[in-house]
Each structure stands twice: as C-alpha cells, then as structure tokens.
Amino acid sequence: MKSNQPWFVVLILAVVFGVGGDWPRFRGGDSNSIALDAKPPTELSEGNVAWKKELPGRGPSSPIVVDGKVLVTCSDGVKQDRIYVVCFDVDSGDELWRRQLWATGRTASHPTSANAAPTPASDGEAIYAFYSSNDLACIELDGTLRWYRGLAFDYPKAGNDIGMASSPVIVGDVVVVQIENQGDSFATGINCKTGKTIWRLDREPVANWSSPVPLTAVGSDAPSGVLLQSPSGLTAVDAATGSVLWTHESGCDGTSSSVSRPGRIYFPSSDGITALDTTKREPETIWNARRLRPGAASTIVDGNQVYAVNRSGVLTCASAVDGQQLWQQRLKGSFWGTPAIAAGHMYLVSQEGDLQIVKLSKDAAEVVSEFSLKEKIQGSIAIADNAIFIRSDAHLWKLAH
Amino acid sequence: MRFPTSALLSVVLLIEGVSTALGAGLDAELLKVRAIGPRGEGHEQAIEAIRKVSQAELDQLIEILDAMKAANPLARNWLRSAAERVVQRGDNAKRSMPTTQLVDFLRNTANDPHARRLAYEILVAHDAGFAGKWNMRFLDDPSLELRRDSVQVLLDQADKLNKAADSAAAADKFGAALMAARDLDQITSAAAALEELGTKVNVNDVMGFIMSWHLAAPFDNTDKAGFDVAYPPEKGVDLKATYSGKDDTVRWIAYKADAKFGIIDLNEAIAKHKGTIGYAYAEFFAENAREVEIRIGCINANKVWLNGKLLTTNHVYHANMFVDQYKGIGRIKAGKNTILLKIAQNEQTEDWAQRWQFQLRVCDALGGAVKSTK
Structure with missing residues (x-):
C-alpha cells in the first residue's frame, strides 16, 4: 500500500481544502467560503441557468458538491419528519438517487427554518447528513447507507423547538457535530467508518446554532483539531480524542461561525468580530472590530481582508491585520446564508432571492451583476466546477458559463 | 467415477x-x-x-x-x-x-405502520393509478401518514361539493374528515369549513383539551432553582390547602379556559410573575383502565404527573409552544385520575420571553381524544 500513499494524501488534501472543484461541506473545503481556483460566471442572466431541479422538501441547508455529484438535504411532511438526501449529477442535473429516513428526534422549528437546516459534509467517500432532529446518516456516494445514528434517540432531551442548525465537519476519520440546546447539550466525535462514538463533551445548556470549524496547527498540512464556538466562548478540541486543547472565554455569537486560518481565529463575538492569535500557548486577542457585525451569515477572511454581511444587507470589508474598516457596500435585500468568494468576486444571495455579484478590491466594492431567482433563499452558496449552486425550499440551481 | x-x-x-x-x-x-x-x-x-x-x-x-x-x-x-x-x-x-406481495403487506394493518407507508409509496411510484384506487381506504388507519392522505381526499371532495353548492353533502364529508383527522392542520381546516356551513364545532372538545383546572401560584423559581424543588402540591394536592408562596399565601383557584386549543394563560389567570412556579391540577374520570398519552404544549419549563407518577420533565424556557409539543405515556385507572402540571417561568426580560402558559390533552397513541367521563 506504500505506493498508494502520495495519491491518498493528494485525495485527502483535495477533500480538506476544496481544490479540484469540490465544495464538500458548509462554507466549502476550507470552512471559509472561498473556492480556490474556481472561475464561475461574473455576469448572470437566464442563459446561465445550466439546470434547475425540484427538491422533495424544504431546508436552509446548503448544497455540497463532491466527485461530480451535488448533494442536498431536505425535510418534508406535516411534522418535518421525513428527511432526505438527494444526489444529482453535477453536469446533467439528473437525480442519481435519493434516500429518505424517518426523523427520530424533535422536528419542530421556527416557520422560516426546517429540519434540514444543517449543511451535510463529505470526506469524498460518503456524505454525513445531519438534521435539526439530530439524526445523522452516513451514506456512501452511490446511495448505500453505511450507518445511521439517532442522536436524540440516544439523548432524548437534545433538541430545540426553534430549530437546530449547526453543520457537521470531518477531521481525519471523525465527524464532529455540535448539539447545543437547553436539554441534553453536547458535542461529539463519531468514527466515520463505524459510526461509533469516540468522544462526547458536555456543553453548556444554551441554544447555539454555530458550526464547528476544523483547526490546522501551524506548520501542519491537515487539520487535527476542531473549534467549538458557543455563547460563552471558544473551545479547541483534539478531534481524534475529544481532549480539550484550550479554551477562550468571551461572549460569542450563537449563529454565525468562526474562521480559522494558520495561527489565527476570527470569531463573531457579542461585540463585532474578534481576531485571536493562536500561535501562543494561550490564545491572545489581536483586535476587536465593533463595526464588523456578520448577522446570521458567517465571516469570510480572504488574504488580508475580512468580510461580513449583516442581516440588512450591509457588506463591510476590514483589514485582517488590524480590524480597521476599509469600505462598506449596501446590497439589495436581507441576508441569512453565507456568501462565497471566487476569483476576486463575492457571490451573495438575499433571502428575497436576489443573487448579487460584487467585484472585490482593497479600496472598494462594485456590484457587477444581479440576478433574481424569484424564490426565498436561506441556504448558503456553494461554488464548485466553475459554477454556482443554490437551493431554495423548492429548487436546486446550477448557474454556469 | x-x-x-x-x-x-x-x-x-x-x-x-x-x-x-x-x-x-x-x-x-x-x-x-x-x-x-x-x-x-x-x-x-x-x-x-x-x-x-x-x-x-x-x-x-x-x-x-x-x-x-x-x-x-x-x-x-x-x-x-x-x-x-x-x-x-x-x-x-x-x-x-412484487406488486401483489406489496399490496398484501399494505393491506395488513398488523404490519409496521412505517413499513406499510413505504410499501404504499413504492406501489404509487410504480403505478400512476394506485393512489387513486387506494387513497380513500385509510381513514381509520394506524399509519398516520396513510390516514392523512385519505383525510385529504375527503377534504378535497368536500371542498368540491361545497363549491358546487351541495352544502349538505359537503358538511357530511367535512364532518367525516374532522373525525378521522389526527393532524392539526386538517382538523382546523375541516372545523373552519363546517363553521362556514353553519355547523358549530368545538375543536377543544374534538381534540380532548382539558379546559377546567385548579391553579396555584406563585412559588419561587429565582435563578431557575425552583424547577427541582418539590413544593407542597407535588407531595399531594389538597384543594383547600394554603401554602407559603413566593410573595404571599398561595391558594388553589378554579379556572375554566375557553381559549383556542385549551391554552391556559397564567399571566391572565394568576397575574404576571417572573422567576415563578405555577401548578395546575385536573381530575380525569375513566370507565376503564387504559394506556394514554398526556400531550402538552408549554412555552415554559414543565413537569407532568399522572396519578402522582412523573411522566415527563422538560427544563426548556421560551423555545416555541405548539399543540402536542411534549408527551408522556401513562396508564389511567378506572374512576378518578389526577393530572398535575408544574409550569416554571424564568426571569428573562425580552418581550418574547414573557409568556407563561400551557395546554394539555389526553389521547390515544394516534392522537385521538380520550375524554373524561365527568
């Protein structure tokens, strides 16, 4: 097997960092919403709709793109207890398969959300579909179930009738989920191959919708840790063992998620965005920018710029070095989903369905294209295969050259 | 060889x-x-x-x-x-x-309701006419999804009759749908249509909400600590007793609700309090012993006891409230049964954290009302 190792390493790196055109989890392979090397269209019209497909259910979850397949989770039924994974061919949009499960946990949510709120994740071999009801299914890319866990069946008080939304991440062989609520509140690492619980950490019993983020140590090629964000602070955990590496007490937002870069963490605090230096034994605050308020959407850090869009559509760019504001741009509509960046452009879609493309520079922003999808959109944008993927409660679109 | x-x-x-x-x-x-x-x-x-x-x-x-x-x-x-x-x-x-075997499997109501629904969906996916031939056969089915489809057909038929000005036939079908429905949206839809046709419908009664209560409050829940304190009503209810409450002496008061879906608003019935515990007590009479589900909706943290036995405990504040939000499974006995609720209000100051209310009904496993005989 030794001769296969370089190939294997390339595969892992491709999945972890999102090169090769995939978008394998919430906010892409780098958990920072940047599509490396991708060049999606920067001018949009009806002609760019490569395909549009009906979905069997609702969901603010984002599509993911893996190995020529677009995968979407949905939920349906009068109690939102029918949960789906649907797999489409990335080129043709043909539905390749769909799996349905019966939710075993609490399925209620605010009317604007749905059971299929968390975005699934993939390690290139299987998809890990997670739902507000805390059902977690590992389904191989050909549609075969590898394993399924009902985490609220295991811990019946886990749940939030407003809805849960934290998306899973994969670090090494471990899929990590954060289930934080007023009942059974915990984070857990589950073996990707066996579905077995490797570790479980009790978390404070407070509602939290933010997602875990892979942590890569300085000088390392692949992440080995995971950052858990909750309203009272950050906890870095060894993904393989669940050991706590460090904690940082600070008021954190409970919806938008952090960004991890080598030696840095940018987290949405209760007072704007805070940058942490994580090269020290104890993380140290570098700056806090009060005017950077991301709302529900998560922050993006692209080189030396930090971007945040608030709920009412004000996009703010600041320096990643010192947090100083560089510019602001008002956009059309209100925003829930996280935007994405590719080839110097930011792609944002408002809740009202207006997809806007903003050309980015250090000094200013320019809205270069607007295209209405004419449906309510809450999911985050995915960029892969030089194309844009967006889902509503009813449809999945591919927008391409 | x-x-x-x-x-x-x-x-x-x-x-x-x-x-x-x-x-x-x-x-x-x-x-x-x-x-x-x-x-x-x-x-x-x-x-x-x-x-x-x-x-x-x-x-x-x-x-x-x-x-x-x-x-x-x-x-x-x-x-x-x-x-x-x-x-x-x-x-x-x-x-x-294997169509014949799937139909046989679907027909047998002793089979798992979820599996029967899956069999039905496979049949529908492979025979465009199957749903039309079968979807009226499940009005009394143990599979709630199959039943829902049949109720919907009935509602659609009733709607058509109504539009064709055949009010009597429409009312019959809406009435049948109301009795068969177990999902709230279908129950309210059938009830609203019947009301429009001039038939008075008491949805609270149809669904089995308990409307008559005895209430005792406020007891202390400062810092949410009272949730696990067993105040005197948890040790036995005496409707004539007085207790030392959070601010003053507490007595049981009789309260009859008339709100939609049996909602008891304690801010209205008692008075607005924060950091508070309230108790609600009802007596439920049955001819025969049987298993029941006590289903509640509650915006506050809550506990429910049936005949002194704790059925469910939910230490959750201000995270939605809806019909059948929580359920506890218990057994009622022939004769008098007692239901006790603890409803805990916290001290949050936000506008959306001021409600202090609950609703409760007694049902069978499918959500059909089980009503007190007195």
Missing part, C-alpha cells in the same frame, strides 16, 4: 456462495440490524449486515419490510435505506416490483 472430496467441497461452497450472493435468507443479517441499540450499540455488526441486505433481490423486499415490525426507530431507518436500495437496483434493471 470418483469425485475428489476437495472438489465436491468446492462445489458445495461455490453453490452456497452463489446462493448467498443471490440473496439467500436474510434472517441472520436482519437480526443484526434489528439488534441495533442506542449510542452506537450493535452498529459495527450491522454495517456489514446492512450492506448484504441492500444487495437483496426484489423478491426479498417484503422480508426487509417485515423486519421493521417491532424494530426500534434506529433499526427501522437502516432497514428503510436497504429497502430503497433494493427498489432502486430493481428499477435500474427494469425489473417488476
């Missing part, structure tokens, strides 16, 4: 192997899947087993559906995915579904 023993053994093994590959009995694999328990128990053994079950032939589909009977909800999902995979491979190979 002599046949070498080793060759014979090879042939036997080959036949056995072919037989397994083609999907011989799935019993062993299905047992492993059904042995799945909570917290990952039995999953490692089930992973290999489900892979084999997923490779089964279409004529073994019923065996997979049948294995859902009495399976726990986890195993049921594993089995469902295997059944879907078997159907998918059959479709890809353009093979016919």
Whole structure:
C-alpha cells in the first residue's frame, strides 16, 4: 500500500481544502467560503441557468458538491419528519438517487427554518447528513447507507423547538457535530467508518446554532483539531480524542461561525468580530472590530481582508491585520446564508432571492451583476466546477458559463 | 467415477456462495440490524449486515419490510435505506416490483405502520393509478401518514361539493374528515369549513383539551432553582390547602379556559410573575383502565404527573409552544385520575420571553381524544 500513499494524501488534501472543484461541506473545503481556483460566471442572466431541479422538501441547508455529484438535504411532511438526501449529477442535473429516513428526534422549528437546516459534509467517500432532529446518516456516494445514528434517540432531551442548525465537519476519520440546546447539550466525535462514538463533551445548556470549524496547527498540512464556538466562548478540541486543547472565554455569537486560518481565529463575538492569535500557548486577542457585525451569515477572511454581511444587507470589508474598516457596500435585500468568494468576486444571495455579484478590491466594492431567482433563499452558496449552486425550499440551481 | 472430496467441497461452497450472493435468507443479517441499540450499540455488526441486505433481490423486499415490525426507530431507518436500495437496483434493471406481495403487506394493518407507508409509496411510484384506487381506504388507519392522505381526499371532495353548492353533502364529508383527522392542520381546516356551513364545532372538545383546572401560584423559581424543588402540591394536592408562596399565601383557584386549543394563560389567570412556579391540577374520570398519552404544549419549563407518577420533565424556557409539543405515556385507572402540571417561568426580560402558559390533552397513541367521563 506504500505506493498508494502520495495519491491518498493528494485525495485527502483535495477533500480538506476544496481544490479540484469540490465544495464538500458548509462554507466549502476550507470552512471559509472561498473556492480556490474556481472561475464561475461574473455576469448572470437566464442563459446561465445550466439546470434547475425540484427538491422533495424544504431546508436552509446548503448544497455540497463532491466527485461530480451535488448533494442536498431536505425535510418534508406535516411534522418535518421525513428527511432526505438527494444526489444529482453535477453536469446533467439528473437525480442519481435519493434516500429518505424517518426523523427520530424533535422536528419542530421556527416557520422560516426546517429540519434540514444543517449543511451535510463529505470526506469524498460518503456524505454525513445531519438534521435539526439530530439524526445523522452516513451514506456512501452511490446511495448505500453505511450507518445511521439517532442522536436524540440516544439523548432524548437534545433538541430545540426553534430549530437546530449547526453543520457537521470531518477531521481525519471523525465527524464532529455540535448539539447545543437547553436539554441534553453536547458535542461529539463519531468514527466515520463505524459510526461509533469516540468522544462526547458536555456543553453548556444554551441554544447555539454555530458550526464547528476544523483547526490546522501551524506548520501542519491537515487539520487535527476542531473549534467549538458557543455563547460563552471558544473551545479547541483534539478531534481524534475529544481532549480539550484550550479554551477562550468571551461572549460569542450563537449563529454565525468562526474562521480559522494558520495561527489565527476570527470569531463573531457579542461585540463585532474578534481576531485571536493562536500561535501562543494561550490564545491572545489581536483586535476587536465593533463595526464588523456578520448577522446570521458567517465571516469570510480572504488574504488580508475580512468580510461580513449583516442581516440588512450591509457588506463591510476590514483589514485582517488590524480590524480597521476599509469600505462598506449596501446590497439589495436581507441576508441569512453565507456568501462565497471566487476569483476576486463575492457571490451573495438575499433571502428575497436576489443573487448579487460584487467585484472585490482593497479600496472598494462594485456590484457587477444581479440576478433574481424569484424564490426565498436561506441556504448558503456553494461554488464548485466553475459554477454556482443554490437551493431554495423548492429548487436546486446550477448557474454556469 | 470418483469425485475428489476437495472438489465436491468446492462445489458445495461455490453453490452456497452463489446462493448467498443471490440473496439467500436474510434472517441472520436482519437480526443484526434489528439488534441495533442506542449510542452506537450493535452498529459495527450491522454495517456489514446492512450492506448484504441492500444487495437483496426484489423478491426479498417484503422480508426487509417485515423486519421493521417491532424494530426500534434506529433499526427501522437502516432497514428503510436497504429497502430503497433494493427498489432502486430493481428499477435500474427494469425489473417488476412484487406488486401483489406489496399490496398484501399494505393491506395488513398488523404490519409496521412505517413499513406499510413505504410499501404504499413504492406501489404509487410504480403505478400512476394506485393512489387513486387506494387513497380513500385509510381513514381509520394506524399509519398516520396513510390516514392523512385519505383525510385529504375527503377534504378535497368536500371542498368540491361545497363549491358546487351541495352544502349538505359537503358538511357530511367535512364532518367525516374532522373525525378521522389526527393532524392539526386538517382538523382546523375541516372545523373552519363546517363553521362556514353553519355547523358549530368545538375543536377543544374534538381534540380532548382539558379546559377546567385548579391553579396555584406563585412559588419561587429565582435563578431557575425552583424547577427541582418539590413544593407542597407535588407531595399531594389538597384543594383547600394554603401554602407559603413566593410573595404571599398561595391558594388553589378554579379556572375554566375557553381559549383556542385549551391554552391556559397564567399571566391572565394568576397575574404576571417572573422567576415563578405555577401548578395546575385536573381530575380525569375513566370507565376503564387504559394506556394514554398526556400531550402538552408549554412555552415554559414543565413537569407532568399522572396519578402522582412523573411522566415527563422538560427544563426548556421560551423555545416555541405548539399543540402536542411534549408527551408522556401513562396508564389511567378506572374512576378518578389526577393530572398535575408544574409550569416554571424564568426571569428573562425580552418581550418574547414573557409568556407563561400551557395546554394539555389526553389521547390515544394516534392522537385521538380520550375524554373524561365527568
């Protein structure tokens, strides 16, 4: 097997960092919403709709793109207890398969959300579909179930009738989920191959919708840790063992998620965005920018710029070095989903369905294209295969050259 | 002619192997899947087993559906995915579904309701006319999803009759839909249509909400600490007793609700309090002992006791409230039964954290009202 190792390493790196055109989890392979090397269209019209497909259910979850397949989770039924994974061919949009499960946990949510709120994740071999009801299914890319866990069946008080939304991440062989609520509140690492619980950490019993983020140590090629964000602070955990590496007490937002870069963490605090230096034994605050308020959407850090869009559509760019504001741009509509960046452009879609493309520079922003999808959109944008993927409660679109 | 023993053994093994590959009995694999328990128990053994079950032939589909009977909800999902995979491979190979067996399986209400619904969906997906022929047969079905479809057909028919100005026939059908429906949206839809046609409907009564209560409050819940304090009503209800409450002496008051879906607003019935515990007590009379579900909706943290036995506890504040939000399963006895609720309000100051209310009904396992005889 030794001769296969370089190939294997390339595969892992491709999945972890999102090169090769995939978008394998919430906010892409780098958990920072940047599509490396991708060049999606920067001018949009009806002609760019490569395909549009009906979905069997609702969901603010984002599509993911893996190995020529677009995968979407949905939920349906009068109690939102029918949960789906649907797999489409990335080129043709043909539905390749769909799996349905019966939710075993609490399925209620605010009317604007749905059971299929968390975005699934993939390690290139299987998809890990997670739902507000805390059902977690590992389904191989050909549609075969590898394993399924009902985490609220295991811990019946886990749940939030407003809805849960934290998306899973994969670090090494471990899929990590954060289930934080007023009942059974915990984070857990589950073996990707066996579905077995490797570790479980009790978390404070407070509602939290933010997602875990892979942590890569300085000088390392692949992440080995995971950052858990909750309203009272950050906890870095060894993904393989669940050991706590460090904690940082600070008021954190409970919806938008952090960004991890080598030696840095940018987290949405209760007072704007805070940058942490994580090269020290104890993380140290570098700056806090009060005017950077991301709302529900998560922050993006692209080189030396930090971007945040608030709920009412004000996009703010600041320096990643010192947090100083560089510019602001008002956009059309209100925003829930996280935007994405590719080839110097930011792609944002408002809740009202207006997809806007903003050309980015250090000094200013320019809205270069607007295209209405004419449906309510809450999911985050995915960029892969030089194309844009967006889902509503009813449809999945591919927008391409 | 002599046949070498080793060759014979090879042939036997080959036949056995072919037989397994083609999907011989799935019993062993299905047992492993059904042995799945909570917290990952039995999953490692089930992973290999489900892979084999997923490779089964279409004529073994019923065996997979049948294995859902009495399976726990986890195993049921594993089995469902295997059944879907078997159907998918059959479709890809353009093979016919085992229609007769699926119809027989659907017809037998002793089978698992989820499995029967899946059988129905497979039949509908492969025969465009199947739903039209069958979807009125489930009005009293133990599968709530099948029942819902039949109720919807009835509602649609009633609506058409109403539009055609045949009010009497429409009212009959809306009435039948109201009695058969178990989902709130269908119940309210049928009730609203009947009201428009001039028939008074008491939805609270149809659904079995308890409207008459005795209330005692406020007891202390500062810092949410009172939730686990057993105040005197938890040790026995005496409707004539007085208690030392949070601010003053507390007495039981009789309260009759008339709000939609039996909502008791304690801010209105008692007075607005924060950091407070309230108790609600009702007596429920039955002719015979039976199992029931006590279903409540509550925006506040809550506990429910039936005849002194704690059925459910939910330490959750201001995270939505809806009909049948929480449920506890218990057994009522013939004669008088007692239901006690503890409703805990916290000290949040936000506008959306001021409600202090609950609703409660007694049902069978499918959500049909079980009503007090007095």
